[in-house]
Amino acid sequence: MAKKINKNSKRVLVVDDEHDLAELLELTLIKMGLDVDCAYGVQDACARLDRAAYDLCLTDMRMPDGEGLEIIRHIQAKGMDVPVAVITAYGSTDNAVAALKAGAFDYLAKPVALDQLRLLVKSALALDDMLVLDVSDRPLLGESAAMQHTLELISKLAKSQAPVYVTGESGSGKERAARLIHGSSSRAKQPFVAVNCGAIPENLMESEFFGHKKGAFTGANEDRDGFFHAANGGTLFLDEVADLPLAMQVKLLRVIQERKVRKLGATAEDALDVRIISATHQSLSQCVEAGRFRQDLYYRLNVIELRMPALREMGSDVLVIARHVLARVAKLNGQKLPDFAADALTALQRYDFPGNVRELENVLERALALADGCAITAADLQLSLSDHEDEEGLDLGEKFPLQDYLDRVEKQAILEALEKTRFNRTQAAKILGLTFRSLRYRLDRLGIQ
Incomplete structure (x- = not known):
């Protein structure tokens, strides 16, 4: 008998x-309340996906005619917007990680x-119902x-439930x-709980993460619910995860694997639905090699890695971010928004910002307080360019070695042309008297993005 399809319900392929x-x-x-179709192998599933539209696919990992990974690849190759969840054998961590x-x-x-x-x-x-990334609202510019x-x-990761490991220097925007x-995910309406793992005393960690029952210990x-309970249905962000002591790493690994939490003093476990995003400015792989971080936990957390670029790697974006930050700080302080003088723009471009966006924010708050005119000058920024040994930190007047000096002059001229043309590379090349290909070569050679 033909199966009746409800046009208003979601359709799932098992x-x-x-x-x-x-x-x-x-x-x-x-x-x-869902409509369901069943397929009994990889080929059958791919054929059904080609014939009908599905809102979700649940697939076994290993089948006689192939693997669930082949179905994932088929969906991606055809450009289908179908989330896939895989069913793995108990304890098959490698299969689960490969699927994610x-x-x-x-x-x-x-x-x-x-x-x-x-x-x-x-x-x-x-x-x-996923929220769309809005350029005007996004916290990363x-x-x-x-x-x-x-x-x-980030847009792709928002569609997944896989654990994400965010790397990057301090101040590069890992929590953002x-x-x-x-x-931007399906969990947007649920809690986002951020935890600085390095700020919790070791003797309180288990209680803070997992909660406790009355009388579990003195005091x-x-x-009390822990961080995992507070983040149930949403996302738990573990910042500076490398600072977790080894004993706590073992307990965290079990919670991630079992998706259950036992409060201190409790006899039963609570099933929880929490997505884990972790971050650190350290190298977790080096921590593993040094014996300070468990390898099995590392693989559980580092399913997908997101590297946040340092500010010095973002070329002229420093000016875009600086203007955005300055506008926000001026508004908070109730001050009129000043402009940047030409020498301030040059100083911002030349400085390497070891503290990244966090340092930029501090610099601009100070500059806004010091500025006594309608424009912020290089003197207001107080950037100690001489403290840095790289070529961008040297004064253009220092002419030795000659090639370094010529590179600095060339870079300065290119940056000014880009600024004048609002970073239109074709127009900048015309101003500089270069072909577009020649300008692109020089941008690459000088590290300008």
Whole structure:
């Protein structure tokens, strides 16, 4: 008998060669008010995906005629907007990680827990309501290739449930990136809980992360939820995760694997749905090599890596960000928005900002307080260019060695032409009397983005 399709409901494709499990999943999803089709192998699934539109695909990882990864690749190759969740054998961590890296939305381990299945499906189908990245509202600014690549990756990560590991120097915007991933995802209406792992005393860590029951220890006068409970349904951001002591790393690993938390003093565990985003300015891989960070936890956290570019890698974006920050600071202080003098723009471009955007914000707050005219000058910025040994930190008047001096002069002329043309490279090349190809070569050689 033909299956009746409700045009207003979501449609799910279940792929599993075990007919009993496929039927169990089908019945569970139908009770949730969903339309369900079943496929019993990779080829069958790909054919169904080509014939009909689906809102979600649940697929087993290993089947007689192929792997679930092939279905993920098929969906991506055809440009289908279908989130995929894979079902892996119990303890198959490598399979789960491989699926997430390939683009899977999430994963379930066999035997499938129906409560986790329902949570996963609800989260996946909420992707239709995902917030769109708005250029005017986004907390990460910039038009450089480095920042555009970062924003594109953030947009993709927002559609996934995979753990994300954010790397980058201090002040480069790691927490902002994490908030943007959360705010652009299906979890946007749920909590975003940020935790600085290096700021919690070791003897309080377990209670802070997992919560406790009344009487669990001296001073526990009432039940208390931990960070995981507070972030339930949303995102938990673990900043400076490399600072976690080894004993806490073991407990965190178990929570991530089991997706359950036991409060201190409790006898039962609570099932929780939390996405983990972690960050550190250190190299986690080096911490693993040094024995300060568990390798198994590293692989659990570093499913997808997002590297935040340093400000010095973003070329002329420093001026875009500087103007945005200055406008915000002036508004907060109730001051008239000043402009930047030409020497201030030059100083901002030449300085390497070891503290990145956080340092830029501090510099501009100070400059706004010091400025006594309608424009902020280089003197107001108080950037100690002489303290830096790289070529951008040297005075243009220092003519030795000659090639370094010529490079600085050339770079300054190119930056001024780009500023004058609002960073239109074609127009800048005309002003400089260069071909576009020649300008592009010089931009690459001088490190201007």
